[in-house]
Amino acid sequence: MEVVAVESVTLDGVMQAPGRPDEDERGGFAHGGWAVPYNDPVMGRAMGERMARGGALLLGRRTYEDLYGYWPKQSPNPFTEKLTRTTKYVASTTLREPLPWQNSVLLEGDAVDAVRRMKGGDEDLGIIGSGALVRALARAGLVDAFLLLVHPLVLGTGQRLFDGVDARLRLVDTLTTTKGVTITTYRTSREER
DSSP, rough: EEEEHHHHHHHHBBOOOOOOSSSSOGGGGGOOTTTTTGGOHHHHHHHHHHHTOOOEEEEEHHHHHHHHHHHHOOOHHHHHHHOOOOOOOOESOOOSSSOOSSSEEOOOOOHHHHHHHHHHSSSOOOEESOHHHHHHHHHHHOEEEEEEEEEOOOOSSSSSSTTOOOOOOOEEEEEOOOOOOOOEEEEEEEEOO
């Protein structure tokens, strides 16, 4: 079983609020929705292929609530259907079962310990968003790969993906979209730590 973090980031590593202006205004962040102008068919195909591989999702509370507040309300499309059918493991100390979105499971106890226990299973876990969770798992050496959509944009402010993370990564794949986003896959190099 592998844990793969799938993240949109700017050149300066900002991951906060890529999808909508009001997505995450913590810390006075005023650049929400920065990734939207960079969407194109190349990115759509690449992300569609990634979703088709299967596996479960692993989400932090904020990302889970944001996705649940948006996707089930969208007109029928393959992304909504796939997200609803997919098992969604949720790391939260404040949410309680039953979770509102179909196929959602609340992780028990500490998220890092829960993922460590899950690593022996067969089902891969994909993480989207969930910055605090990704950083905690990366610091614990539990992220196997990062699929990064690196946007040709520098914001200079906002929450960054790798704050407090020490990682050696090995590039295994790259693709550039028509709008200059590089979709890169990096494997973690545990042997170099």
